[in-house]
Amino acid sequence: MSDGIKRVVVKVGTNVLTNKDNRILGPVLRELVRQISALYEEGILVVLVSSGSAIAGMEILGDTQIEDKSIRRQVYSSVGQPRMMHYYYSIFHDYGMRCAQVLATKRDFDIGKHRDNMINCYEGLLSEGVIPIANEDDAVSLTMSMFSDNDELASLVAELIDADRLIILSDMDGLYTGHPDDDDSEVINEVKTNENVEQYVQGSVKKEGEGRGGMASKLRIAKGTARKNIPTYIANGKRENVIIDIVKDKKVGTKFICA
Numbered sequence: 001m002s003d004g005i006k007r008v009v010v011k012v013g014t015n016v017l018t019n020k021d022n023r024i025l026g027p028v029l030r031e032l033v034r035q036i037s038a039l040y041e042e043g044i045l046v047v048l049v050s051s052g053s054a055i056a057g058m059e060i061l062g063d064t065q066i067e068d069k070s071i072r073r074q075v076y077s078s079v080g081q082p083r084m085m086h087y088y089y090s091i092f093h094d095y096g097m098r099c100a101q102v103l104a105t106k107r108d109f110d111i112g113k114h115r116d117n118m119i120n121c122y123e124g125l126l127s128e129g130v131i132p133i134a135n136e137d138d139a140v141s142l143t144m145s146m147f148s149d150n151d152e153l154a155s156l157v158a159e160l161i162d163a164d165r166l167i168i169l170s171d172m173d174g175l176y177t178g179h180p181d182d183d184d185s186e187v188i189n190e191v192k193t194n195e196n197v198e199q200y201v202q203g204s205v206k207k208e209g210e211g212r213g214g215m216a217s218k219l220r221i222a223k224g225t226a227r228k229n230i231p232t233y234i235a236n237g238k239r240e241n242v243i244i245d246i247v248k249d250k251k252v253g254t255k256f257i258c259a
Helices: 026-041 053-061 069-094 113-127 150-160 215-226 242-247
Strands: 007-012 045-050 098-104 130-136 165-170 190-192 232-236 254-257
Touching (some): 007 026, 026 069, 045 069, 045 150, 053 069, 113 130, 113 150, 130 150, 150 215, 165 242, 215 232, 232 242
Parallel strands (some): 007 165, 098 130, 190 254
């Protein structure tokens, strides 16, 4: 493993965790945990920021009679979060590891007692070898206390625990020089924070239950996190061994570094 890396935050998006029918993919969860376990054996601690609770809730409830979109998301997330944790708990247990759920709103990261409590929680869990699994507390988040998406949450967690890497896993191999489907488009291996690469971002239309983030958000968060001297990666979460290869400093995805 790369020398000096002790703490890594991994954010996994909904599009990584689900198939085209919006079903949670057990093998993908297991592969994530396998890599986290391998890093743990090397003395590297991981915080996992996991999306997927809304989709997991939709699998259970199906269509609802709730017309308000925000309330519907709260309900789906509230039902789906325990299911996601059951998945993770079972798989981590198979690897002889323990995990914990850490739900937060944006105000929990404000300077003061809320932030101090968050630091104490993460440090306590990590000191005991417990893998924190973070997500937004969708059930109680109000507009003013919501994260823009889990990419933002992951960035704040990375800063909070003084992480050595932030890895944002999506269904894309990284930031491309054009549309990903174009034959002449290539993945950009490295981006410095003072480089203008925003013109390469492609928009997308999301379906209900999918995460709020997109490549534009990921680019903004990746640059912002890199400016805090935390190297940040955008990579394909379904690529074999992606987390371990990034920690080994292999050329995987797009790396963002401070200029």
